[in-house]
Amino acid sequence: MTDVSGAWYLSLAAALFGIGAFGLLVRRNVLVMFMCVELMLNAANLTFVTFARMLNDIAGQAVVFFVLVVAAAEVVVGLAIIVAIFRRRREATADDLHILRG
Amino acid sequence: MHPGLVPVPLLATSLPDAITFAVSAVIVIAGAIGVVVARNPVHSALMLVMTLFGVAVLFVEQRADFLAAVQVIVYAGAIVVLFLFVIMLLGVDRREAVSADPLPWQRPLALVLSFCALGSVLALGFSGAWSTGAASVTGALPHRAGDTAALGKVVFTTYLLPFEVTAALLVIAVVAAVLLVRVPQLREQGGQAGAERGGAAGLEGDPEAVSDPGVDGDPQGLGERDREVVPS
Incomplete structure (x- = not known):
């Protein structure tokens, strides 16, 4: 009668992070790239909660709380930037954003 | 271990x-x-x-x-x-966005890199070389179900300053978002065309181009506005 071992959770979080990183590298749509960043943040959150349970320390959960808030702020600003870019140019792909190129 | x-x-x-x-x-x-x-x-x-x-x-x-x-x-x-x-x-x-990949080698490379990262993390995790530090620095996890009380206590005592900074961060983020997506104010002289631009394509990011009467009266500008906006 034991809990699921923390190694399983950590492996799952690593897999989730890997999938998110892969999507971030592969996809061209900036919105989907943003969602992949969210996947990676969730993997980190899962790791924090797992270590909080393994080490019997509430600080890990407190960190997850702050990560959630910062992620919300990040999404707000990021989506605002995406909307502003869309107003200038009607593209959704990251390849077309070369405004700064001389 | x-x-x-x-x-x-x-x-x-x-x-x-x-x-x-x-x-x-x-x-x-x-x-x-x-x-x-x-x-x-x-x-x-x-x-x-x-x-x-x-x-x-x-x-x-x-x-x-x-x-x-x-x-x-x-x-x-x-x-x-x-x-x-x-x-x-x-x-x-x-x-x-998936079709027509301009970099054909990027996808395999991303796959290889992701698997390398995943494999190294897993190898690190199961190698047993861990430095976990002291357990329970700020407070112990409650043994029974329900972490709300313990988490609230920690957030409002140990992490009070980050909590307050977080509040400021949220306000800054909201203000930044509003500023970024705000449609520039239209002048009243635009009339029909100005209203059209403000509604359908208030999509203009450049305030000069919108408020400029020369561009404003030109409905053809709608199609070309995202390339280079020449104000006159």
């Missing part, structure tokens, strides 16, 4: 826990793969909701009830809805 890192076989744990973990893990991984491979951004957002719910279940499994609730409310309830709003607002849900 830290005792918690010994990989106990999943079937050696209690059956309800093992089943919950296995089902949630399948949901999380399937949702994550769906986010990456879905052609339509709307489908990606819905798959993201699936992954977030799976992670919330895993939070509950690890006695993080409050975080699971916040995860569902903030992530699935607010952030994904924000994503969907932006997708619908911009009308990009029909776009195909």
Whole structure:
């Protein structure tokens, strides 16, 4: 009668992070790239909660709380930037954003 | 080696826990793969909701009830809805971004790099060379279910300053978002054309181009406005 071992959770979080990183590298749509960043943040959150349970320390959960808030702020600003870019140019792909190129 | 890192076989744990973990893990991984491979951004957002719910279940499994609730409310309830709003607002849900890859070597390279990162993390995790530090620095996890009281105590005592800074951060983010997406103020002399531009394509980011009467009266400018805006 034991809990699921923390190694399983950590492996799952690593897999989730890997999938998110892969999507971030592969996809061209900036919105989907943003969602992949969210996947990676969730993997980190899962790791924090797992270590909080393994080490019997509430600080890990407190960190997850702050990560959630910062992620919300990040999404707000990021989506605002995406909307502003869309107003200038009607593209959704990251390849077309070369405004700064001389 | 830290005792918690010994990989106990999943079937050696209690059956309800093992089943919950296995089902949630399948949901999380399937949702994550769906986010990456879905052609339509709307489908990606819905798959993201699936992954977030799976992670919330895993939070509950690890006695993080409050975080699971916040995860569902903030992530699935607010952030994904924000994503969907932006997708619908911009009308990009029909776009195909996957075809016509300008860098043909990027996809295999990304796959290899991701697997290398995953493999190295797993190898590091199971090698046993861990430095875990002191346990329970700020406060112990409550043994029974329900972490809300302990988490609130820690957030409002030990982490009070980060909590306040977080409040300022949220305000700054909201102000920044409003400033970024604000449509520049139109002048009243625009008349019909000005109203049209303000409504359909208040999509102009350049305030000079909108308020300039020469460009304003030209309906042809709507098609070309995203390239170079020449103000006159």
